[in-house]
Amino acid sequence: MNDNTEDIEIYLKPTRAIDSDHETIRRTALELASPFTDESEKARALFYFVRDRIRYSVYMVSVRFEDFVASTVLAWERGYCVQKAILLTALARAAGIPSRLVFAKIKNHRAPGELIAQTGLNVFPSHGYTQFLLGKKWISATPAFDKELCEKTGVPVVEFDGVHDAALAPYDLAGNPYIEYLEKYEPQADFPFEWLRSRVAPIWGEKRSWPTMEESKGHRMPLSGYVFPL
Numbered sequence: 001m002n003d004n005t006e007d008i009e010i011y012l013k014p015t016r017a018i019d020s021d022h023e024t025i026r027r028t029a030l031e032l033a034s035p036f037t038d039e040s041e042k043a044r045a046l047f048y049f050v051r052d053r054i055r056y057s058v059y060m061v062s063v064r065f066e067d068f069v070a071s072t073v074l075a076w077e078r079g080y081c082v083q084k085a086i087l088l089t090a091l092a093r094a095a096g097i098p099s100r101l102v103f104a105k106i107k108n109h110r111a112p113g114e115l116i117a118q119t120g121l122n123v124f125p126s127h128g129y130t131q132f133l134l135g136k137k138w139i140s141a142t143p144a145f146d147k148e149l150c151e152k153t154g155v156p157v158v159e160f161d162g163v164h165d166a167a168l169a170p171y172d173l174a175g176n177p178y179i180e181y182l183e184k185y186e187p188q189a190d191f192p193f194e195w196l197r198s199r200v201a202p203i204w205g206e207k208r209s210w211p212t213m214e215e216s217k218g219h220r221m222p223l224s225g226y227v228f229p230l
Helices: 005-009 023-033 039-053 070-076 081-094 113-119 147-153 193-204
Strands: 099-108 123-134 137-141 179-184
Touching (some): 023 081, 039 123, 039 137, 039 147, 070 081, 123 193
Antiparallel strands (some): 099 123, 099 179, 123 137
């Protein structure tokens, strides 16, 4: 890690997507972090808020930049892994904790059959999570799947202690293969939208986030040819 102050500053600045200077982001970060003085405890509070208060939905995948803006995701109270990681990163920066985005290619051995039928695969090329700079060390935190969803599907809930990396588990609660990390990419100070779009569009097509499934009707999935019912 480079300890140069100027290098660290880029992980504290707001950007178009990581809008840590937005009023609702700043207010939410203050409410969550102010009870604590230790940065690890602040990061934990932010993590658990995003993990459980922002419900996971894979159908929030989008190829529109505006659907990834942190304050928008906070208002929606739902998102998929990348949107939730952007929100967590924004909240951390608003709380004064240097943070950045990381992406990985993963294979979900427990991906629902319906999702595989719709997308044509169970490999996700741009899974997103957050890294915090805590105690001069970058620590990963994956807030993607909320606790209620994990309990329903029989997979481990990601817990974060503010000290160790918190990643998706390799096995589910029955001991079966769950998440396999195939490749990890360089951390990013800002949201690499065009990079993500180039990986998402061939799978999902030209779609926006669907806060309700009503909005999905008639959409065609490029790889599988699946058409959502009218």
